[in-house]
Amino acid sequence: MLSNLKQQPADKILQLVQMYRDDPRSDKIDLGVGVYKNAEGVTPVMRAIKAAEKQLWETETTKSYTGLAGEPAYQDAMISLVLSSSVARENVAAAATPGGTGAVRQALELIQMASPDATIWISNPTWPNHPSIIKYLGMKMREYRYFDNDSRGVDFEGMLADLAQIPAGDVVLLHGCCHNPTGANLTNAQWAEVIAVLQETGAIPFIDIAYQGFGDGLEEDAAGLRMVASEMPQTLIAASCSKNFGIYRERTGILMVVTQDASLRDVTQGNLAFLNRQNYSFPPDHGARLVTMILDDKALRADWSAELEEVRLGMLALREQLAKELQKLAGSDRFAFLAQHRGMFSRLGATPEQVETLRRDHGIYMVGDSRLNIAGLNKNSVPILAKAIIDVGI
Template sequence: MFETLKKATLDKIFVLMAEYAADPRTDKIDLGVGVYKDDTGLTPIMNSVRKAEQRIHDTAMTKTYMGVVGNKGFSAAVVDLALGGIVDLKRVRTVNGAGGTGALSILMNVLSRARPGGRIFISDPSWPNHWPMAELVGLKPHYYPYFDPRTRRVDFPAMMKMIDSLTTDDIVLLHGCCHNPTGANLAREQWDQVAECLRRTGAFPLVDLAYLGFGDGLEEDAYGVRKVVSSVPESMVAFSASKNFGLYRERAGVAIAIGKNETDAEIVSSQMQNVIRATISQTPDHGAEIVRVILEDRELRAEWQAELTAMRERMKRLRVKLAEAIRQRSNSKDFDFIAEHSGMFSLLGLPPAVVERLKVKDGVYMINDSRINVAGIPEDRVGELADYLLAAVR
C-alpha cells in the first residue's frame, strides 16, 4: 500500500523549528515560529484564560457531546466580537472549527460543494497552508498580487486589477488583518475599495481572521472584515482564537457563513454540519468554552482585553525599536517598513542565501522567505539583531 505514495513536503516551519531546537548555541534568536512570545521567550497562558479554566474545572458537570455545531455561546460571542452587529443575525450561521484551520477547512469544503473545481484567489504570498488546503478540497488556487518586495508594502493597484477581473464563480481569500507573512495591510480606504469591487463583481469573499486584536486594536482590526461582510450579499469568515487568546493547542475557532437571506443561511448551515459530521463529527470544546466564559463575563473580558493590549503594544514597541536601531546604524530608512507593518510578522524581503547566512553564522532563525516573528525579538538585544541584519545585507 504505502509504496505507492510519494513523500509529501512538510510545512517548512516545522523543519525550521526542529533545526532551532537542535542548535546548541545559547544565544540563538528564534524569529521563526508563528506564536506570540513574551520577553522571556515563553508563549504564556493568559491570566484570564487560567481563571476561566479554573472556573470551568470547578463548575462543569459533564463532558458529554456538545452537538455538531459546537459551543453556541462561543460562536455567538465571537460573531459579536468580529462583526459587531453589522449584519442581521438571521443571515448568520456558525459552527465551531478545530482552530482557525479547522474553520477554514469547513468553509472551503462547503465552497467546493457550491463551486466544484472553482477558483480561489489567494494573496501572493500567503500563509503557506492556504494553498494546500484549497487543493485538498478540490478548489483551484491562484494567486492575486499583494506584496511589492521592493517597497515592502501592498501593491494595491496590481491587487485591484486582478480582483476587478473576477466573476461570481470566483472566491477571494482575504486576510482580515495582520497579514501573514508580510505584515503589510490594507488601509481603511483600500478596504472600502476592495469591498466595493467585490460587491460589483460578485466574487465571493472568504475572510481569514486569525489575528484580531494583534494589529491596532479589536475594533480597528475588525474594520476590513466588517466592511466586506456589510457590503456584499454573501460571505464567510474563519475566526481563530489561537493567537488572541493564546489557545494554540486547544484548537478553538469559528466558521461563520453569512447568507443572502435566512433560507440560504439554513442551507449553508446544514452543509457545514454535514462536513463536520463526516470528518471529525464534533469539534474540541475546551478552548471554545474558555473563550465563551471570558467573553460573557465582564471582568474576565476586561482582563483579557488588557492582556491582549499589552501583547499588541509590546510587538509595536519591538517594531519601532528594531527599525530605529537599523536607521541609526545605517543612516537609511530602508527598514522603516518594520515599524509601519502590523501584526506579528514582517517580511524583510531578504534573499534565501542571506536568511541562511543569518541562521548559520549568527544563530538568527527566520522563515526562508525572510518572514520574522516580531514577538521573538529579544528586547535587550535589538541592537545586536540590527547589526546582524545590516551585516547580512551588505
C-alpha cells in the first residue's frame, strides 16, 4: 500500500523557514513565516493569556470531553466578538475548530454536503491554504481579480466585474480584514458595493477573518463582515484566535454560519456537529477556554485589548517607518502603499529573481511572491531592509 504513495510538494514557507535557520549570517532577517513577532523576534504569550492559564490551572477539575461543537460559552463569546449585535444570536450556528484552518476546512465540507456542484471563488491572490484545501476536496474553484500589481492596492473595478458574473449558489471567499498576502483591504463603502453585487447574483459569501484587531482595531476590522452578515441571506465565517490572542499552537478557531431564516439554524448546527464528529470528534478546548475566560472577564478583556492595541500600533509604526525610509532612499512615493496596507503582510511587488537576490546577497527572507511579514522587522532592521530593496532595484 505505502509504495503507492507519491512525494507531496514541499511547503514553500516551511522550506523558507529551514533555509533561514541554516543561514549562518548574524544579520539575516526573517520576513517569511506568517507569525507575529515582537521587536526581539519572539512570539510572546499575552499577559491576559498567562493570567487566564493560571486561573484555569487553579480551578479546572476535569479534562473530559466538551461537546461536539465545543463549549456554548466559547461560541457565544466569539460570536459576540466577531459579529457583535449585527445579527441575532438565534440566527447563528457555530462550531469550535482546530484553528482558523480547521474552520475553513469544515466550511468547505459543509458547502460540499449542501451544494456539491458549487464553485468556490477565491481572490487572486489569496492565502495558499485556500486553494490547497479546495483542490484536495475535489471542489470546483475559480478566481476573481483582487490585487493591482501596479498600484499595490485593490483592483476594485476588476473585482466587481468578476463578482457580477458569478452564478447564484456559488461561494465567494473573502478576507474579513488584513488581506493575506497583500495587506490591501476593502473600505466600508467598497464592502457595501460587494454586498449589492452578491445580492444581485445570489452568490454566497464565505469570510475568512484571521487577523481581527491587527488592522484598524477590533471593531473596525469586523465592520465589513458585520455588514455582509446582516444583509445577506446566508454567510459563512471562519475565525481564528491564533493571531489576536497569540495562541497559535493551541489551535483555536470557530466556524459560524449566519442565516436570516432562523428555521435553518438548527439543522445547520446539527450538521456542524456531525462534521466535527467525522473529522476529529471533539474540538480542542484549552485555547477556547482561555479565550472565553478573557472575553467574559472585564479586567482580563481590558488587558488583552490594550496589549492587542500595542501590537497593532507597533506594526503600523513599522509600516510608516519603512515607507518613510524608502521614500527618502528612492526619492519618490512609490512605496507609500506600505503605510496604507494593514495587518502583518504586504506584497512588495518584487520579481522572484529580486526576492532571491534579497535572500542570497542580503540575508533577507520573504515568500517568492514578495509577501513580507512586517512583524518580522524592528526599528533597527527597517533601514537595512529599505537599503536592500533599493539596491536590488525594486
